[in-house]
Every structure is written in structure tokens, then in C-alpha cells.
Amino acid sequence: GEDVEQSLFLSVREGDSSVINCTYTDSSSTYLYWYKQEPGAGLQLLTYIFSNMDMKQDQRLTVLLNKKDKHLSLRIADTQTGDSAIYFCAESIDYKLSFGAGTTVTVRA
Amino acid sequence: NAGVTQTPKFQVLKTGQSMTLQCAQDMNHNSMYWYRQDPGMGLRLIYYSASEGTTDKGEVPNGYNVSRLNKREFSLRLESAAPSQTSVYFCASSEEVDRPLHFGNGTRLTVT
Numbered sequence: 548g549e550d551v552e553q554s555l556f557l558s559v560r561e562g563d564s565s566v567i568n569c570t571y572t573d574s575s576s577t578y579l580y581w582y583k584q585e586p587g588a589g590l591q592l593l594t595y596i597f598s599n600m601d602m603k604q605d606q607r608l609t610v611l612l613n614k615k616d617k618h619l620s621l622r623i624a625d626t627q628t629g630d631s632a633i634y635f636c637a638e639s640i641d642y643k644l645s646f647g648a649g650t651t652v653t654v655r656a
Numbered sequence: 657n658a659g660v661t662q663t664p665k666f667q668v669l670k671t672g673q674s675m676t677l678q679c680a681q682d683m684n685h686n687s688m689y690w691y692r693q694d695p696g697m698g699l700r701l702i703y704y705s706a707s708e709g710t711t712d713k714g715e716v717p718n719g720y721n722v723s724r725l726n727k728r729e730f731s732l733r734l735e736s737a738a739p740s741q742t743s744v745y746f747c748a749s750s751e752e753v754d755r756p757l758h759f760g761n762g763t764r765l766t767v768t
Contacts, residue, residue, distance in 0.1 A: 589760050642706070
């Protein structure tokens with residue numbers, strides 16, 4: 548995952564919005580993904596965005612893509628305790644996914 | 657519909673032992689993948705199979721072999737385990753390459 552960079556930790560108060568940021572390197576990536584991993588489990592696809600889009604909204608999730616800066620963000624509105632997990636950003640390179648190291652989100656009461 | 661199933665869930669090996677990690681998917685996906693997850697390093701691709709009958713190396717293939725047994729099954733073999741292979745191994749599948757991946761729950765392997 549050295550091509551994709553994320554901050555490692557984020558702490559957020561319950562009810563606030565969380566914003567997880569990611570930078571990627573390959574401008575030819577066709578899709579960019581966000582995955583969620585809960586303890587002891589595999590990765591679950593949260594959402595993804597096609598590279599010709601700037602924004603995608605899906606209920607509490609908003610993905611923003613800035614292709615000029617190769618920056619991707621995931622905003623979670625009204626963060627709940629069940630949102631505590633590791634979130635992975637991934638870009639598609641040569642039809643294979645390259646993952647960041649993951650951002651551990653901790654939701655505090 | 658179980659999705660992606662991996663066995664075993666846990667395994668402890670001694671250095672030099674061999675073992676095969678099994679993976680099966682029931683979604684009729686063409687592409688299958690093996691990743692390893694290590695703390696602070698995200699997931700790194702070991703091998704993948706774009707379609708039945710083909711396999712290709714990923715980012716970290718050394719010390720591993722794979723077999724795409726049929727469309728459903730993709731196994732990962734460690735011929736001579738080393739402590740550096742202590743990791744969590746994830747199998748994944750997708751309809752085609754460059755499509756969202758569906759992951760299994762992982763195999764936690766410790767090599768002593």
C-alpha cells in the first residue's frame with residue numbers, strides 16, 4: 548500500500564461528523580474505494596466512486612474526489628459507536644486494488 | 657449464499673512446515689485474490705487469478721504458490737513456512753478484474 552496514504556488514527560465524538568482522508572498516486576485509476584474492517588472480520592465494501600465523478604452520496608456517507616490533487620475523502624455524518632472500525636482507501640491500478648494502511652476510527656461517547 | 661469462505665480460521669505452524677489455505681466463493685465470480693494484512697501496512701496482494709485457468713503474481717509472491725482449482729476455488733500454499741509469513745491472510749473475489757472485491761473473514765497464521 549505505499550501508493551495510497553492515509554492518516555492512521557481518528558477520534559470523533561458520537562453524533563459528530565468524521566472525515567477520513569486519503570491520497571493516491573495513479574491518475575489513471577478507474578475506481579476508488581472505501582472499505583470498512585471491524586475487529587476479527589474481513590473487509591466490507593462501503594462505497595466506491597468512478598474516477599469521472601467528483602462526489603457520491605450514500606445515506607450517511609459522502610465521498611469527495613479531487614483528481615487534480617489525487618485526494619479522496621470519506622465523510623460519515625452523525626457518527627455512531629458502530630462506526631468504530633478501520634477504514635481502508637483503495638485505488639485500482641492495472642485492474643488490481645492497492646490499499647492504504649487504514650485509518651482506525653474510534654468513536655467516543 | 658455464504659459469499660467467500662476461508663479455511664482454516666486459525667493456524668499455527670513451525671518454521672519449515674507446509675500448509676494450504678483454502679478459499680471458495682459461491683457468487684460465480686471470475687476473479688479471485690489472495691492478500692496478506694500486517695499491522696500498519698494495509699493489505700498487500702500476493703497472487704491473483706483474473707479468470708479460471710490463469711494466475712499472476714502480485715506485490716509479495718515470494719514463498720507462496722497458488723492454484724485456481726476451478727471457478728469457485730483458489731488455494732494458497734506455503735511450501736516452507738517462515739516467521740515472516742506470520743500474518744492474516746484474506747481471500748477475495750470479484751465479478752471481473754477492476755470490480756469491487758468481496759472478502760472472506762481471513763485466516764490468522766502464526767509461524768514459530
